[in-house]
Amino acid sequence: MNSKMSVQPFYSETGQLTGVWIPAEKWLKHQDDLENILLKQEKKSALPAEPLAEWKNFLMYWDFNYPVEKKVECKSCGSETSDWTEDNPKKFHLRNASLGGLVAFMCLGCQSRVTKKHFKDHILYECSDLTCEIK
Structure with a gap:
């Protein structure tokens, strides 16, 4: 193995890429970022089905201004x-x-909870611990 190469690809007997070796020090330094990148698709596919019936019900009884x-x-x-x-x-x-005006989402970019609270004359957005009011 080349001592200057810090990441080593592994190939099968037929030349197919089968894996990659990453030194422990690089993994530990970048573990959070690498896990987010490598497991992003798994996280998306592990999500429960969206409650679209609740959304349709919310729209059916819409009575805001x-x-x-x-x-x-x-x-x-x-x-x-x-x-x-x-x-x-x-x-x-x-x-x-919900019929009470609460609609909650998960941001697929950063996994934050994004909540929209619908009131008669405005919407209040809550994004994790950040709050911003949109009129």
């Missing part, structure tokens, strides 16, 4: 969309929608 807004924004990482139902790939995963 403003039109339905499908915009979602995460103040933790800056991810945003004008319509979370149309994104491909998805940026936000619906977690809950």
Whole structure:
């Protein structure tokens, strides 16, 4: 093995890449970032189904003084969309929608909880521990 090479690819007898060796010191230094990158797809596929029936029920009984807004924004990482139902790939995963006006999402960029509290005349966004009011 080349002593200057810190990451070593491993190949099968047929030349197929089968794995990669990363020195422990590099893994420990970058473990959180590497796990987020390497396990990102697993985290997405492990999500429960979105409660779309709750969302449809929320829309059916809409009685606020403003039109339905499908915009979602995460103040933790800056991810945003004008319509979370149309994104491909998805940026936000619906977690809950209640008739009381609470709609909660998980940001798929940073896994923060993004909550929209609908009141009669405004929406209050809560993004993890950050709060921003949108009128």
